[in-house]
Amino acid sequence: MSLADDERAYPVVGLSLADQLAAEGLVAGVLLVPERRLPLGGPVVVKIGGARIALGREVAHRVMVRGVPDVGVRAPRESAP
Amino acid sequence: MNCSPAGSACVDEARQGTDAVPTIALVGRPNVGKSTLFARATGRYAEASNAPGTTVATARRRVDVDGRPADLVDLPGTASLTAPIGEETVFWSLLLRARPDAILVVADAGDLARHLPLALACRDLGLPIVLAANLADEAASRGVSVDTGRLSQLLAAPVHRTSGRSGLGVADAVVDAVRLGARRIAVRSGTSSPRSTIPARAYPLDVEAAIERRASEWGSVRSLGAAAAGSASWELADLVGVGAMSSRGAATLDLAAIVDPARWAVGRRWAGQVVARSASRADRRPLAERLGTWSVAPWPGIPLFIAVTLGILLAMMAIGSVLSSLLTTVWQATASPAIRAAVSVAVPDATVGRALLWGLDDGVLSMLAVGIPYILTFYVLLAFLEDSGYLTSVAVLTDRVLGTLGLSGRVSIPILAATGCNVPAIYGTRLLASRRERVLASFLITMTPCSARIAVVSGALVPFAGVGPALAAFGVIACLTLAGGLLANRLVPGRQSTIVLELAPIRRPILGHVARKAWWRFGSFVRAAMPLMVVGSIVLGFLYETGLIWRLTTVLDPVMVGWLGLPSVAGLALVFAFLRKELALQLLATLAIVQLGQGAASIGSFMSAGQLFVYAVVTAVSFPCIATLAALTGELGRRTAMAMSGATIAIALLAGGIIARALGVA
Structure with a gap:
């Protein structure tokens, strides 16, 4: 599943590049909200809490998330929980 | 208190x-x-x-x-x-x-x-x-x-x-x-x-137990010495050994993979307990947040980025030329006559006196006319952009383009800073993930015109050729930088990294902070550049007044005159520009003032618009100044620094010769 397909919230369940991503708060258990996917293979911008993080497409592909319908979580449009 | x-x-x-x-x-x-x-x-x-x-x-x-x-x-x-x-x-x-x-x-x-x-x-x-x-x-x-x-x-x-x-x-x-x-x-x-x-203890029991076990091992380091650390980091062992860090601290560094997620969980839990949000305000989406979202969107983010870039160049040219006229007029009306009178009284030897005036009067005058107005203007604009938080949005927008050069968008921040001064930008590449990225970024930085080189291009072309040729010169420089970056990406082995970057919130800059930051940087620049400018001009003055200058320039004639179609003395100014890039034009201005009389307009009669175009491009792209070379050597080693410098000279001379022929000046 691509991160930037919609605006739902996804609980993160696994990571690659763990150190770098953990420093940005992208650890298993957090909710992230995809905000924008730049064209031509550009970065994906996600919201984690009050922060906006740009992830290169290669990194974004390594972030494993679980679909919202499984857990019934949906983040508000304007701000992440 | x-x-x-x-x-x-x-x-x-x-x-x-x-x-x-x-x-x-x-x-x-x-x-x-x-x-x-x-x-x-x-x-x-x-x-x-x-x-x-x-x-x-x-x-x-x-x-x-x-x-x-x-x-x-x-x-x-x-x-x-x-x-x-x-x-x-x-x-x-x-x-x-x-x-x-x-x-x-x-x-x-x-x-x-x-x-x-x-x-x-x-x-x-x-x-x-x-x-x-x-x-x-x-x-x-x-x-x-x-x-x-x-x-x-x-x-x-x-x-x-x-x-x-x-x-x-x-x-x-x-x-x-x-x-x-x-x-x-x-x-x-x-x-x-x-x-x-x-x-x-804040973490889950299993995490705390793991920390305790590892901490007890580090405890032996404290009592037995660093050798007990085995294969662990010697520096970490030393720090534990002398008590600069606790055994628990070393253990949590060792066990970052399990402790970091626990810390984030604790952070979320505690924040939930201590943070209260006003419901009425939380529902509102601040304008700054909307601006932040727009700034990374292709529309209107990319047009905004182009507009900001062009706006900076145009504002620098416009404000810089007004400041230049003002400062030049004031200097010529007040300080210049006084300095000339004082030197004529204090220095009986006419040749020595004239040589001193090259630095004390003409040198300072050309700095006031060319360097200071543009650099001060640029520092104000850059400080405003930095404090607005816009630079991280630029990093996201440019990530894909920089990806073709083997770099991530993160590099755009030091590169933008390089347009102020290359030296801190090169230090800024320490934050990049790999040596390959640092080498590629540093190479791009050395080819990126700093404020001094921007001042040379603006000061040489805007008054004597117009804004259009100045923008064209910046376009040529951008193309050469891009070509150099593409070439370097093919030549430097290694794997490309990818961007992971927190976007800075968009904030309204505080004008006082912007002014202080610009003034602080400007003061650093003046303290470094003014003595070099004055002394360099005096040395040049002696060379000129004694006639030695024409022997030195003869050595450079095959390249300067034969290949680039420039006056032979331009080569000397380029060599002196190794000290400070702004010297490249200021020494030319000084030569013109001495040869053809007072006034910046004399540069126009000293060189044609085509020659100034070639000179500006070669100066902007070629050899870094001595401070940049020192920074490159310190960060990447002498061989890499020399290789980069040689590459920029080769690109500048090749491009300069081609442009000179295209413009009919060689």
């Missing part, structure tokens, strides 16, 4: 004083206002901006707190103690080399969940901490309030609401940090009995 800078005792980059003076390290995530708080606490400007990685080196200054001296150390922003911030630098090492007695952790009051993990990591090191819930005024405007009392209980450390911008709570936070630091010194020296400094 009193917290004030200690006047002349303020020093940078060096540990001053004795061990009895508490040292307080400021630690925080990038863009949390740490350097602004540092500047507020010390009463002196510190290089800071609303962009990650502004503070790459450390700054140390002494303050007076209730009559007690203390050293404050500003460290680079870091997202974590365990994540690498560069191939060869580990933040905890940088932190502990500062030998702090306490840590002042600067966190964003509006986003505590994101900042508490770093505070926990600092606490785990075994040093006393104070938490500054910074940007508290900004958080309050968004309806966010923090229960500092409750957070202080949870963290087992003092917590203060602070604002580096307004000064709110800064003195109190520093006073607490100094008090804790002084107590630690007293305990270590045996003049005070230790209190229990072990805070309540």
Whole structure:
């Protein structure tokens, strides 16, 4: 599943590049909200809490998330929980 | 309570004083206002901006707190103690080399969940901490309030609401940090009995158990010496051995993979307990947040980026030329006649007197006409952009383009900074992940026109050829930089990294901060450039007045005249530009003034518009100045620095010759 397909919230369940991503708060258990996917293979911008993080497409592909319908979580449009 | 800078005792980059003076390290995530708080606490400007990685080196200054001296150390922003911030630098090492007695952790009051993990990591090191819930005024405007009392209980450390911008709570936070630091010194020296400094365990039991097991192993390092650390980091072992870090701290660094997620969970839980949000304000989406979202969208983000770039160039040319006329007129009307009269009286030898006037009058005049107006204007514009938080949006927008050069968008921040000065930009590449990225980025930086080179291009072309040719020259330079980057990407082996970057919030810059930052950088520039300009001009004056100059220029004639179609003396100015790039035009201006009389317009009669175009492009792209070369050598080694310099000369001469033929000047 691509991160930037919609605006739902996804609980993160696994990571690659763990150190770098953990420093940005992208650890298993957090909710992230995809905000924008730049064209031509550009970065994906996600919201984690009050922060906006740009992830290169290669990194974004390594972030494993679980679909919202499984857990019934949906983040508000304007701000992440 | 009193917290004030200690006047002349303020020093940078060096540990001053004795061990009895508490040292307080400021630690925080990038863009949390740490350097602004540092500047507020010390009463002196510190290089800071609303962009990650502004503070790459450390700054140390002494303050007076209730009559007690203390050293404050500003460290680079870091997202974590365990994540690498560069191939060869580990933040905890940088932190502990500062030998702090306490840590002042600067966190964003509006986003505590994101900042508490770093505070926990600092606490785990075994040093006393104070938490500054910074940007508290900004958080309050968004309806966010923090229960500092409750957070202080949870963290087992003092917590203060602070604002580096307004000064709110800064003195109190520093006073607490100094008090804790002084107590630690007293305990270590045996003049005070230790209190229990072990805070309540915060992590899940299994994580705590793992930490305890590893900490007991590190405990043997403390008692038996660093050799007991086995294969562990020798530096870490040394720090534990001398008591600069607790065994628990070393254990948490070792076990980052399991401790970091636990810290984030604790941070979220604690933030949930201490942060209250006003419902009515939380529903509103601030304009700044909307601007932040738009700035990374292809529409209107990319047109906005192009508009901002062109706007900077045009504003610099327009404001720079007005300032140039003003400063030139004032100098010629006031200082110039006085200096000429004084030299004629004090120096009886006419040749020596004229040579001195090359530096004291013409040299300063050409700096006022060419260097200062454009550079000052540029520094103001750059400071405004930095403080607005826009630069990280540029990093996201340019990531794909920079990807074709083997770089991530993160590089755009040092490259944009390079348009001010290449040297700090090269130091800024320390934040990049690999040596390959640092080499490629540094090469692009050396080809990126700094404010001095922009001033050369603007000053040479705008008055004598017009704005159009000046913009065309910048276009040519951009194309050459791109071509050089593509070539370097093919030649330098290694794997490309990818961007992971927190976007800075868009903020309205405080004009006072912008002015102070621009003035501080401008002062640094003038102090470095003016002596070189004056002395260089005097040396050139002697060469000219004694006729030696024409023998030296003969050596350069085959390239300058034969290949580039420039006057032979232009080569000499280019060689002198190795000292400071702005000398390239100012010495030309000085030559023109001496040869053809007063007034910047004389450059136009000294060289044609086509020749000035070639000269501007060659100067902008070719060999870095001596300061840049020193920075490159220090960061990447002599061979790499020389290879880069040779490559820029080859590209500049090749392109210059082709352009000269296209324009019919050679």
